[in-house]
Amino acid sequence: MPTIRKAELRDMQAVFAMIQHYAEQRVMLPRAILDLYENVWEFTVAEENGVVHGCGALKVYSAELAELRSLCVAPGINGRGLGRTLTDQVLDEAEHLGLKTVFALTTSPGFFEKMGFREVPRERFPTKVWRDCLQCPRYYQCEEKAMMIEVDVRRAALRQPAAESLEIPASSA
Ligand SMILES: CC(C)(COP(=O)(O)OP(=O)(O)OC[C@H]1O[C@@H](n2cnc3c(N)ncnc32)[C@H](O)[C@@H]1OP(=O)(O)O)[C@@H](O)C(=O)NCCC(=O)NCCS
Numbered sequence: 001m002p003t004i005r006k007a008e009l010r011d012m013q014a015v016f017a018m019i020q021h022y023a024e025q026r027v028m029l030p031r032a033i034l035d036l037y038e039n040v041w042e043f044t045v046a047e048e049n050g051v052v053h054g055c056g057a058l059k060v061y062s063a064e065l066a067e068l069r070s071l072c073v074a075p076g077i078n079g080r081g082l083g084r085t086l087t088d089q090v091l092d093e094a095e096h097l098g099l100k101t102v103f104a105l106t107t108s109p110g111f112f113e114k115m116g117f118r119e120v121p122r123e124r125f126p127t128k129v130w131r132d133c134l135q136c137p138r139y140y141q142c143e144e145k146a147m148m149i150e151v152d153v154r155r156a157a158l159r160q161p162a163a164e165s166l167e168i169p170a171s172s173a
Helices: 009-024 033-038 082-097 109-114 126-131 151-159
Strands: 003-006 043-048 051-060 065-073 101-106 118-120 145-150
Touching: 003 082, 009 033, 009 043, 009 051, 009 065, 043 082, 051 082, 065 082, 082 101, 082 151, 101 109, 109 118, 109 145, 145 151
Parallel strands: 065 101
Antiparallel strands: 003 043, 043 051, 051 065, 101 145, 118 145
């Protein structure tokens, strides 16, 4: 099983290659290698025998709000639970930091639903929209859905012993 740990600078070339792979498929937004080095602190990686198999980043916007972004698993490794493990780790980190809400913009909303997120209008996150989306060439034909999860609701759901999967009650929406 891969080790899940905070990223180091030596991981970032592999992270860049993974993100680039999915960016070319228009599944993720591309990120420059310098941007990745500058924001190495945000990243968690899954690594096995020196090979990076997946990554995810937590971008903090305020004392309450952060974005789970650049989440991906290397082609060929997907479908083995690594996306879930990385998401759980980043959400644990969000909880540890005292954040209230985590959102994601994604072309895979079904995956995030399984992680307990729910879909919301992306205008709900004005900082993100003004900072990144308005500069994006795909702004007017954006295929990404905004998904969000409340950290305390997730924690309460995880505490329920009978819960085999994270299902957030609709009343919390
Ligand atoms: C989306 C991604 C991170 C999922 O990682 P993964 O390791 O394949 O996912 P897991 O194996 O942990 O799957 C966990 C659950 O989500 C489901 N799932 C995975 N991808 C899904 C998708 N695209 N749509 C709906 N459900 C999905 C799995 O079937 C599994 O369900 P189960 O628990 O009922 O068996 C991975 O496919 C990926 O890197 N995709 C390309 C990049 C991307 O789209 N990133 C999203 C953020 S921008």
